[in-house]
Amino acid sequence: MIHAPVLKHLVLVGGGHAHVHVLKSFGMRPMPGVRLTLVSREGETPYSGMIPGFVAGTYSFEECHIDLARLGAATGARFIQAEATGIDRVQRQLLLRNRPPLAYDLLSIDVGSTPGAAAIPGASEHALIVKPISTFGDRWLEFHRTLAGRTGSLAATVVGGGAGGTELALALRARLGRDAPHLAIAVRLVTQGEVLARHPPAARAAARRMLARRGIDLIEGVGVTAIEAEAITLVDGRRLTSDTTLVVTDATAPRWLAATGLACDDGGFLAVDATLQSPDDPAIFAAGDCAAVRAHPRPKAGVFAVRQGPPLAENLRRALLGQPPHPFTPQSSYLALIGSGDGEAIAVRGGLALTGRWAWRLKDWIDRRWMAMYRDPAPMTMSREPSPPDPALADAEAKRLLQDIGMRCGGCGAKVGASALQRVLARLGPSPGADVALGLEAPDDAALIEVPAGQTLVQSVDFFRSFLDDPLLFGEIAAIHALGDVWAMGGRPHSALALAVVPLAAEHLVEDDLFQMLAGARRVLDAAGAALIGGHSGEGAEMALGFSVNGLVERGRALxxxxxxxxxxxxxxxxxxxxxxxxxxxxxxxxxxxxxxxxxxxxxxxxxxxxxxxxxxxxxxxxxxxxxxxxxxxxxxxxxxxxxxxxxxxxxxxxxxxxxxxxxxxxxxxxxxxxxxxxxxxxxxxxxxxxxxxxxxxxxxxxxxxxxxxxxxxxxxxxxxxxxxxxxxxxxxxxxxxxxxxxxxx
Ligand SMILES: Cc1cc2nc3c(=O)[nH]c(=O)nc-3n(C[C@H](O)[C@H](O)[C@H](O)COP(=O)(O)OP(=O)(O)OC[C@H]3O[C@@H](n4cnc5c(N)ncnc54)[C@H](O)[C@@H]3O)c2cc1C
The missing domain is CATH 3.90.650.10 (PurM-like C-terminal domain)
Structure with missing residues (x-):
């Protein structure tokens, strides 16, 4: 049976709050003919609203993190764990750290913000930097494990008096009081301006009261100029003991965004229209902290990233179909809930701020309800029969592919086209140090290998369909699996022939899948000293890869x-x-x-x-x-x-x-x-x-x-x-x- 061909590749960069909604939306209402890939640096992404509760011990790590691998599997999206470093907009490729670029047709970016802490000398060496919050969870757990072994006193400082910093100082106080009663605890919150500077005066007054009632020392209007292992220095020259320092200063833009050449605001955040589309490139959308909506500037807060999820999903669908995206107006004010870490919260809306246990219960209910949508996802797409793609997805090349469907040839007619294959081989380049009489550098009907005197040829073959979303890693693992037989025989890998099956797709996507798989395989083969000397590639229902491998072993010495x-x-x-x-x-x-x-x-x-x-x-x-x-x-x-x-x-x-x-x-x-x-x-x-x-x-x-x-x-x-x-x-x-x-x- 021929499956629906893949015509367009939508790549989501970053597992931020808006993108988890996009994943779910495409899982519930898939677009046949569209491949959705999520590229994210971390496999587990935190829900920011619950992080202070995690520090306070109210929530476990699992309760406040979304498992992106599971969400991807449940929604039918490919998940690739990798860090984006740039965009080649001409080739439409996403550049990734330590791996080849990934081809896209439409790109959406929701990578959050990075620490402003870099500006404080010593912060990166000695502080627990809360942003990016995606790596904070593990670091916090590490710190927490050290508490039992400490004696005497513990002075903890939170630097940054926004909502996140204030909540964290309160959470820290609650947790240390509970889990380290054997220590004399002092918690302080240091902030350059006023506490909750972006909130109304009533909220600031409520926060000051809440901090004071819990014995947290609030130092306002003073910046931190240096952080050491056991001290901080303030701009007024004071040097204060701080055994542990958490930094939650202002969000700054990931640096690679500015290097894309796309319009950015003064802070280096990607400028987007009210449609969340880049004004410079209709193939690129952005949302969350990393985006600056030119028509509607808003503070960097998770609540806005969450609200951008539905319009982003809808506009990505429209863009895939060649329709103009719709503008979106975010709300101008929102309900902020600042938890105390011990069962209370301050609710802030407009100029009002009210404190109470009811406010905490409301915050807890809102946050748990949101997380429930993403945390334990049931598979959404598995049972569905594939349906034909919407013809509006197809460009001229893809239209030919759609016309052919149902008449795709078997036999050699199912091979990957010669030009795509040649481009892939050219990008891969020759195998280094190939010790073969005739290999891919002078392609013939078959490769020729001479077995040196005194050696025996070790041969084996393996082939399987992919169990992984990531074609690069699949290529690596398939090659390692095949070479396993040669290594087990005590042999030295010598050469390999590849058998690759790629899903039916538009030519540029077939080419990218094949390239990624073979690039992964070549990493392994090159390092093992084995030359790729030929192979066969064809289209099929799903990605599959295998190798016929050759090795050499001294005669009589095989294990x-x-x-x-x-x-x-x-x-x-x-x-x-x-x-x-x-x-x-x-x-x-x-x-x-x-x-x-x-x-x-x-x-x-x-x-x-x-x-x-x-x-x-x-x-x-x-x-x-x-x-x-x-x-x-x-x-x-x-x-x-x-x-x-x-x-x-x-x-x-x-x-x-x-x-x-x-x-x-x-x-x-x-x-x-x-x-x-x-x-x-x-x-x-x-x-x-x-x-x-x-x-x-x-x-x-x-x-x-x-x-x-x-x-x-x-x-x-x-x-x-x-x-x-x-x-x-x-x-x-x-x-x-x-x-x-x-x-x-x-
Ligand atoms: C302690 C604390 C508490 C907070 N509490 C609240 C709150 O209660 N309410 C509120 O509205 N806001 C809160 N915030 C603000 C909130 O954290 C951010 O506004 C929100 O996380 C932004 O969401 P996002 O979708 O833009 O990105 P993020 O949630 O930061 O997600 C970014 C994702 O992109 C991935 N990523 C990053 N770089 C790359 C890359 N180069 N390549 C691939 N993937 C990448 C990350 O791994 C992550 O999965 C809080 C912040 C802190 C620090």
């Missing part, structure tokens, strides 16, 4: 699966759990931080591990992939001796597991291959009810780009595990008792 001997210990070079984590990711159930940690491991090539194992005297090795640890271990046992001579004790407590994997398996989320792998269960003997232990279930979890499993004499295995923490001893080999299954859980 085989068989060869386990009683007295050996088994070393594993990567934790288990990728199958469960990505099964959960598809269902929008995996946390961004679990996915991030799993990806970091999957992206680690096994070349160094293989070398270390060979040097330490490994005499049997395999890579743990689709059959899971149990299945691959069973293969090793069968291949050793006559196949019934050795058995293995596996220590469940010693199994390295990815964060989240056991939790997910415990909740019943497993890979679709798990049931098949579980057929090897009869090979395992364990304590009563071992089947119910999620760690045991992970023995059957299929691994992508999994680790090496190797056998070494026990003392050498112990020495290697001591030298290199990436290895873990997971089991021991002994002579088999024929009456018992070959694997025993201990």
């Amino acid at each position: 085989r699966k068989g060869g386990l001997r009683p007295g050996d210990a088994l070393l594993l070079s990567k934790p288990l759990g990728t199958g469960a984590i990505f099964a959960a990711a598809m269902r929008a159930r995996a946390r961004a931080r679990w996915i991030e940690a799993a990806l970091a491991l999957m992206r680690r090539p096994s070349g160094d591990a293989a070398q270390a194992l060979v040097a330490a005297g490994a005499h049997a090795c395999t890579d743990v992939t689709g059959f899971g640890l149990a299945g691959h271990l069973a293969e090793m046992i069968r291949a050793s001796g006559r196949g019934d001579e050795v058995a293995v004790d596996l220590a469940l407590d010693d199994l390295p597991l990815l964060d989240g994997a056991a939790e997910l398996v415990g909740a019943g989320i497993v890979s679709s291959l798990q049931a098949e792998n579980l057929r090897a269960r009869h090979l395992i003997d364990g304590p009563e009810r071992w089947h119910d232990d999620p760690r045991a279930a992970l023995l059957f979890d299929p691994q992508t780009a999994g680790g090496l499993l190797a056998a070494l004499p026990a003392d050498q295995a112990a020495a290697l595990a001591k030298r290199d923490a990436s290895f873990r001893i997971v089991g021991h080999v002994h002579a088999r008792d024929p009456a018992r299954p070959p694997i025993r859980l201990v």
